[in-house]
């Protein structure tokens with residue numbers, strides 16, 4: 001619609017055809033005490049604060065300095081007003097809060113502008129319309145921007161975020177912080193070579209996801225990606241699991257023998273997770289595998305050749321373990337050709353809200369839970385927490401909140417209550433060590449059964465590999481997975 005210079009249609013023309021402006025006119029608390037020509041600074045602006053519009057609102061003055069936002073804006077974008085007040089749009093774009101600023105366009109072009117915008121800081125996508133407000137001399141004194149979710153019926157807060165790297169075969173990977181972007185780029189660069197990669201970082205930071213990136217971006221992507229979780233394999237079975245065995249190699253072995261995980265990864269990538277847990281006796285054999293690409297299955301005197309790319313990961317300090325004599329130094333150097341370090345989540349603040357939104361969307365779809373939006377308070381709670389369990393902890397929390405919460409908004413209170421109940425149950429477990437051990441054994445059993453079922457085509461074969469009766473396995477499957 002045509003905007004006349006002079007007086008703002010926003011203030012004077014009730015009958016204009018623009019959706020956004022009509023919506024603004026109708027919003028509660030709007031334009032209270034707002035007098036034409038009076039708005040030229042923060043002081044006057046404060047008196048017309050808008051609090052309960054469904055539409056997000058963003059105000060700058062004629063020099064593109066932020067005067068304020070309403071709470072709907074905070075909900076839609078995940079940004080906190082406090083962070084924005086007084087900051088210039090040029091600065092916010094330079095610091096990658098947004099991909100571009102509609103207020104700057106309005107100030108440049110002197111007319112209303114509508115564009116889709118990426119809120120890079122939080123990953124939201126929104127549709128923004130900037131409207132100029134003029135003084136009596138025709139000078140722009142204010143830009144009022146209305147903000148809506150990009151797609152009707154689908155709130156921007158849970159649409160896929162712009163900073164998500166959609167990786168074929170992996171799904172979305174959130175990398176908003178500079179640190180995580182560096183990790184992803186390093187992984188992609190390392191992928192092309194055949195070099196061994198050692199990924200280090202606390203538990204739950206995303207080491208497996210990075211290993212998958214390396215595989216998916218390598219020429220081996222159409223070959224197997226085999227995960228070996230060293231912590232989940234009992235020490236005495238380790239060698240047999242990894243290198244396989246010939247028929248009759250040891251008591252209890254399967255009659256037809258077993259090819260092992262290294263062979264299963266032939267042509268592809270072998271991901272050795274929690275490498276620090278590999279028994280010392282097997283470490284030397286791994287070293288031979290890395291150096292010569294050959295190994296001896298149990299019960300065989302003949303080496304077998306294999307073509308695998310090794311990616312290892314550890315959440316423990318391997319250098320310390322080497323000093324303590326619990327990890328072979330030569331193996332450490334062989335693994336550490338391309339080191340990749342993933343910082344803890346608390347040190348990657350910019351990833352927290354995008355990750356939370358990503359998991360909310362994922363679980364809202366999975367559980368058919370409808371629209372879910374984090375309030376600014378909820379964002380603050382998430383940003384203030386320490387995240388000892390890193391991304392996995394955030395993921396579990398978001399799943400629980402989506403499952404348990406019934407409304408659209410996820411509030412700060414909901415987050416703090418759930419975090420508190422987590423701490424309480426952790427406390428109960430440490431006080432009741434018997435319960436703790438039983439639970440740990442069950443977790444181990446469940447994981448072992450899941451992995452064995454993935455490896456064997458039938459329950460019959462899986463039960464044989466596990467050394468338990470078919471009916472026992474069926475009972476356990478029912479217990480853990482139904």
Ligand SMILES: Nc1ncnc2c1ncn2[C@@H]1O[C@H](COP(=O)(O)OP(=O)(O)OP(=O)(O)O)[C@@H](O)[C@H]1O
Nearest residue numbers: 172173174202203204205206207208209315391392
């Ligand atoms: N940047 C990310 N983007 C999206 N999802 C992520 C990201 N980082 C981690 N996750 C998810 O968080 C969970 C934990 O990640 P992952 O299993 O890769 O961690 P880890 O460091 O290998 O954990 P552990 O040390 O316990 O083996 C997974 O479900 C993973 O998909």
